[in-house]
Amino acid sequence: MCGADRLVKLAFSGLSPLVVEDVTDDGELVRVRARTPDGPAGCPGCGAATSRVHGYHERTLADVAIDARRVLVVVRVRRLVCPTGGCRQTFREQLPGVLERYQRRTARLAAQVGAVVRELAGRASARVLSALAIGLSRHSALRCLLRLPLPPLQVPRVLGVDDFALRRRRSYATILIDAETRRRVDVLPGRGADALEAWLRAHPGVEVVCRDGSAAYAEAVRRVLPDVVQVSDRWHLWHGLAAAVHTEVAAHSGCWAKAGPPPNDGPRAQTTRERWAQVHDLRDQGVGLLDCARRLNLSLNTVKRYARASEPERLVRAPAYRPTLVDPYRDYLKRRRADEPAAPVLRLFHEIKEQGYDGSFNLFVRYINQGRVDTDRPAISPRRVTRLLLTRPDRLTDSQHDRLGELTTACPEMIDLAGLVRGFAQLLHPADGNAHRLDEWITTARAADLPHLHAFTRGLDLDRAAVNAALTLPHHNGGTEGVNTKTKRIMRQMHGRAGFPLLRHRILLS
Template sequence: MIDSGELVRVVFSGLSPLLVEDVTDEGEQIRIRARTPGGSVACPGCGAATGRVHGYHQRCVADVPIGGRRVLMMVRVRRLACPTRGCPQTFREQVPGVLERYQRRTSRLSTQIGAVVRELAGRAGARVPAAPAVRLSRHTALRLLLRLPLPRLPVPRVLGVDDFALRRRQRYATVLIDAETRRRIDVLPGRTADVLEARLRAHPGVRVVCRDGSGAYAEAIRRALPHAVQVTDRWHLWHNVGEAVRKEVAAHSACWAKAGPPITDGKRAQTTRERRHHVHDLLGKGVGLLECARRLNLSLNTVKRYARVPEPMRLQRAPAYRPTLVDPYRDHLRRRRAEDPAMPILHLFNEIKALGYPGSFNLLYRYITQGRVEADRLPISPRRVARLLLTHPHHLKDEHRRLLDDLTAACPEMTDLAGLIRGFADLLRPREDNADHLDAWIAGARAADLPHLHAFTRGLDQDRDAVRAAVTLPLHNGGTEGVNTKTKRIMRQMHGRAGFALLRHRILLG
């Protein structure tokens, strides 16, 4: 059994540096009267010890609630006079660990509130402590958050670097983590090379840096840490090759879509052919790409796209139709039109209406006039074909695998593209011998007639060392991407109104 005196000492053990004189139960709150112990205290100005009392002062501070009731503590503190000649000042004594200068809460209550505010911040951080009778405003909650000490971590051996948007397309920041332990190291304002270079020079010792394909980060690392190994992120490599594959599939849709509906030769296709003819005509006369864009009133990227295509047919796209209400009755329509090609569409409409067709006559008319009934297969979009190419063969269903085989067999360039994709996917499993395989893969990609993949290989050449490290070392930048995901949650939680200092605190304390 614990007696009442022992119970009081247990409950108020955090106030042991003080002398508790009285505890009063006032119903909604508990009032404690205490005083500081006697003894000498060091002067904050000159450091001389003094016990000379100049006067007394009473401080009212809040402590951790008990039983859902507020705890107010009235503490009598001394005002001491410094004995050193030339230091004519008086000062109030402080109680480290219990009372801090200018604070209206005890240290242990501030610590508990800080743990809540660190996760919630703002209004939510003020509402949650109110349940156990802690009065707090949202502004005070944010001030407490900013006063929490940031962790001091050693310089990591492997550093992860990535950027995130403070305001999309306007302001960005850079986050640094320990790529091995995934602990946050720092958050920098901006994503320029100078910002990262200054941070790396101030904290040397990093051996390996994992990053994305940013040229600014690469330049900063080369200038500040010339001997550090740079590792580009494999996810970004696969994402970039996926974009190139999607463009190549769209460029060759005239080949693999031959079994589908015919490619319409309308006004848009005619305009595309005319623009390509004008671009190649100017290029043949020695006019540069930028001047072509100015003369033809086209964007530079559009001129580049026309310039890299050797044949006009590659600019045509297979029609990409959405699923419609007619699709379930396609086989019936196809069979009836084979039996009687001259059958009126109205008769076909009445027949499928009796079978349960819920759509309109106009929808059926467009479906038939677009040639979707006679096609050997339903149309497929270039994006879906690219997705089939980028999916591991073991993860494809049998019908998807057969469809992919038919599509790639219809075009020699698609066959080369499928082989190159499988080869690049093998490179993303880090092995020591992948460096030679990477050189062989780049040579094979350049030998194929795939202009968009050539642009991807040029990007690999500009960052060859970092790419070689990515396919040979088991390091990656996934931890930094995870931190960015949590950062976005924090920013949504704070409604995008947090300043950089507050946001930095929450990221590093999270």
């Protein structure tokens, strides 16, 4: 019996402030009868201790399950008389940590429920809790989540700011974190300057703000804290350069593609050459860009692109081929066509069929008609060339090094572009002299015949102070991007049905 008593005490150790009188097994339910101790209790109004009992009543609470069975605790609670005149006449005693006011669960069960709903929210937490023999609806789970206390708001020294979509292209919100510890600070509705400006005015103490290239956030910080250091995100700087490099590579595809198969010479290429001639004829007559766009029924940006090109071949894109099932047999087909130029296509098809080709005849015929057998190597797309330019040289294979060397050698502008990419990559390692090196890099970039890169440098000038801080200080906005990734996972779990207050509550608790 002594061992059994110890097991009972261990199972109900969370109810130790109560006096357990009886435990009954009702099959799927374990019922515990208990009462409060007989000693004096303090009045919640005046704090005076009293043992004078006015009456008794019972409270029913759920407790942590035992052996996958629900536990119900029926507690006899005293109503006591306050001895202080003028104070409340009677009061019901409470036992902090066990019996909380208005609660139908013990404190330890409420802690377990809170831990589950903090991670899983509504329906998912209800399913998990049911497996733990805790009956809870999804609506009650959400109410429990909203009742969980938020961590105290501490204004960070280095603030990270970024936006995320509540509904893509419709509504957004702003998340604030401590950029040094990645602790979530607050979530604001909207992504305009007004919401951030109001928060900064109400919470002074920020010394550094890490953000992306958002002009709204920059303006909000300048209004409230004109002397604060704003740091642009280095990842966004590299991403902006990558977009400009891809546009330049695509614009020069007619030049660097000479290292591979010839450019397309179909109807689209012919139309490109005709439009280039029309634009340049009008420009030679002194017609403005906007008037050219009206006369030719083209957009202004398209006319600008044609006007910047010194020759139409720069606008004719190289063919971009995707990998096909014929690629493994390309060397064999090239040898066969060299030995027998008049070999019928059907015969070649049956020959590679015997070697294991399991594609269709139409795919094989298109492969032959595109000229992919006769060229030295398949065409490379502008996206792949951009990837080669943006990859660190020590991470390229020998074949990729050779391929990149062939492509850059075929086009003088590509040589300048490759050098500028390497130079900017070195600036992304923060150092004291990077601001001066950036001036030199911008001067070199503007001297090259790379108009799309010129647009990138003009964007740097618009936010130059924040860019200089990003290249010289160790702070960055990477932590905010990571928090945004977890925020998107939380929103997927909630299936977009939660309102902003509930979403904010869960983000700050995660």
